[in-house]
Amino acid sequence: MLKMHSVNKYFGEHHVLKNVDLSIKNSEVVAILGPSGSGKSTLLRTLNVLEEIEDGDILLENRSIIYKDDAQKKRKNPKQLSYEREEIGMVFQNFNLFPHKTVLENVIEGPVQVRKMKKEEAVVNAERLLKRVGLLEKRNKYPESLSGGQQQRVAIARALAMNPKVILFDEPTSALDPELVGEVLDVIKDLANEGLTMVIVTHEMNFAKDVADRIVFIDEGNILFEGSPEEFFSNNKQERIGKFLSNFK
Amino acid sequence: MDLLNFLPPLLEGAWITIQLTVLSLILGLILGLFLVLGNMSKIKFFKIITSIYISAFRGTPLLVQLMIIYFALPDIGLMFTAFQAALIGLALNEAAYVSEIYRSGIQAVPKGQTEAAKSIGMSNSKLFIRIIFPQAFKICLPNIGNSAIILLKNTSLAAVITVGELMHRGELLAGATFRNMEIFLMVAVIYWILHYPLTLLVKYFEKKGDYSSAQNA
Numbered sequence: 001m002l003k004m005h006s007v008n009k010y011f012g013e014h015h016v017l018k019n020v021d022l023s024i025k026n027s028e029v030v031a032i033l034g035p036s037g038s039g040k041s042t043l044l045r046t047l048n049v050l051e052e053i054e055d056g057d058i059l060l061e062n063r064s065i066i067y068k069d070d071a072q073k074k075r076k077n078p079k080q081l082s083y084e085r086e087e088i089g090m091v092f093q094n095f096n097l098f099p100h101k102t103v104l105e106n107v108i109e110g111p112v113q114v115r116k117m118k119k120e121e122a123v124v125n126a127e128r129l130l131k132r133v134g135l136l137e138k139r140n141k142y143p144e145s146l147s148g149g150q151q152q153r154v155a156i157a158r159a160l161a162m163n164p165k166v167i168l169f170d171e172p173t174s175a176l177d178p179e180l181v182g183e184v185l186d187v188i189k190d191l192a193n194e195g196l197t198m199v200i201v202t203h204e205m206n207f208a209k210d211v212a213d214r215i216v217f218i219d220e221g222n223i224l225f226e227g228s229p230e231e232f233f234s235n236n237k238q239e240r241i242g243k244f245l246s247n248f249k
Numbered sequence: 250m251d252l253l254n255f256l257p258p259l260l261e262g263a264w265i266t267i268q269l270t271v272l273s274l275i276l277g278l279i280l281g282l283f284l285v286l287g288n289m290s291k292i293k294f295f296k297i298i299t300s301i302y303i304s305a306f307r308g309t310p311l312l313v314q315l316m317i318i319y320f321a322l323p324d325i326g327l328m329f330t331a332f333q334a335a336l337i338g339l340a341l342n343e344a345a346y347v348s349e350i351y352r353s354g355i356q357a358v359p360k361g362q363t364e365a366a367k368s369i370g371m372s373n374s375k376l377f378i379r380i381i382f383p384q385a386f387k388i389c390l391p392n393i394g395n396s397a398i399i400l401l402k403n404t405s406l407a408a409v410i411t412v413g414e415l416m417h418r419g420e421l422l423a424g425a426t427f428r429n430m431e432i433f434l435m436v437a438v439i440y441w442i443l444h445y446p447l448t449l450l451v452k453y454f455e456k457k458g459d460y461s462s463a464q465n466a
Binding site (some may be wrong): 095 | 361366367369371372375420
C-alpha cells in the first residue's frame with residue numbers, strides 16, 4: 001500500500017538513504033529500528049515528503065506522491081503535496097501540538113480546514129477520538145497544561161481525525177518521562193489491534209517486539225534486515241544487529 | 250492661573266498625536282506583514298524589492314523622509330496635506346521596523362509547527378495564516394509595543410512639516426508667550442502620560458505571551 005522504491009537521500013555530501021526499497025502492506029505494523037544517525041527518522045519523514053528525496057519514488061496505493069508525471073519526473077508543487085499528506089498521518093517525537101489552540105481545536109483543525117468537514121461533525125468525531133485516547137475531559141485545555149504523555153495522545157487523536165490510510169510515528173515516546181511511556185504505547189497498541197496501518201520508528205525494543213508485524217533494521221542508510229520480530233530478536237547471524245541488540249540487554 | 254490656559258491647545262495637539270500614532274501603527278502593522286511575506290518569499294523579485302524598501306526606510310532619518318514626502322513630492326505632482334504626509338511617512342517607516350519584528354517572531358516559531366500543519370495536509374498559505382502567524386504575532390507583541398512607544402514619540406517630528414500635533418502646539422505657544430520652561434515641561438508630561446498605557450500593555454504582553462513550556466517542543 002505504501003512503497004519506497006530505490007530512494008536516495010542526501011544531506012549535502014552525506015548520503016543518508018542508499019537505494020532503499022520498502023513496502024508496507026495494508027493493516028501492517030512495521031517497526032523501524034536502528035542506531036541513532038542510521039537514517040531511520042529520515043526514512044520515515046520521506047514517506048510524507050517532509051524530507052524531499054533526490055532520487056527514487058514513493059507510492060501510496062500505486063500512485064506516486066512525489067511526481068505529477070512519472071515519465072518526466074515532474075515534481076508535485078506544495079499544494080498537490082498537501083493533498084497527499086492528508087492521507088498520511090504523522091505523530092512526532094515532540095508532539096508538535098498547536099499551542100494556541102485547545103485540545104479539541106487541535107484535533108478538529110485538519111478535518112475542518114483541510115477536509116472541509118462541518119464543524120459539528122468534526123467535533124463529534126474529535127470527541128470520540130479523545131475518548132478513545134482517554135482525554136475527553138481535557139478537550140478545552142491548552143496543550144501546555146498537559147503532561148507529555150497526554151500531549152502525545154492528543155497528537156495521535158489529531159492524526160487519527162484525518163482518517164489517514166497510514167500513520168507514521170517518529171520516536172513517539174523518546175521525549176517522554178519513563179513513567180509516561182506506557183500510556184502512549186498502550187494507545188498505539190490498541191490502534192495496531194484495530195488494524196490500522198502504521199510505520200513506527202522507536203527505541204522501545206519490547207514494544208517493537210510486541211506490536212510489530214515486521215521489523216526493519218537500518219544502519220548507515222541501508223536496510224540490513226527485514227523480517228518478523230522473532231527472527232530479528234533471535235538474530236545472531238548478522239554481527240551489526242547482534243551488537244545493536246546487546247545494548248538493550 | 251494662566252498655565253491652565255495653555256492646556257486646551259496642548260490637549261488638542263495631543264489628540265492629533267494620538268490619531269497619528271494609532272493610524273500609522275495600524276497601517277504599519279498591515280504593510281509590515283506584506284513586507285515580511287515578500288522578504289521571506291522564495292520569489293527573488295519580491296525579496297529584492299522588500300529588502301531595498303526596508304533598508305531605505307531604516308537607513309535614513311524619519312525627519313528626512315517626512316521632508317521628502319511633504320516638500321519634495323509635490324514637485325512630481327504628489328500633494329498631501331501635512332497630516333496625510335505625516336501619516337504616510339510614519340506608517341511607511343513603522344512598516345519597515347515592524348516587518349523585521351515579524352520576521353524574528355516567525356523564525357521563533359518552532360519548525361515542528363510547520364511540519365505538524367503539513368502533516369495534516371495544510372497548504373502553505375493556510376498553515377501560515379492559522380498556525381504560524383498567530384503564534385509569531387504573540388511572540389512579537391512586546392516588541393510591537395516597544396515600537397509603538399517609539400512611534401508615539403516620533404510623531405513629534407511631524408511638527409517640522411506643520412502638523413498641529415502636540416509638539417507643534419507647544420512650539421507655537423512658547424513662541425508667542427516665551428514661557429518655554431512651563432510649556433515644554435507640560436508637553437513632556439503629556440507625552441509621558443500618553444506613553445504610559447503602552448508601557449503597561451507591553452508589560453502585560455510580556456507576562457501573558459510566555460508559553461515557553463509548550464515551545465520547547
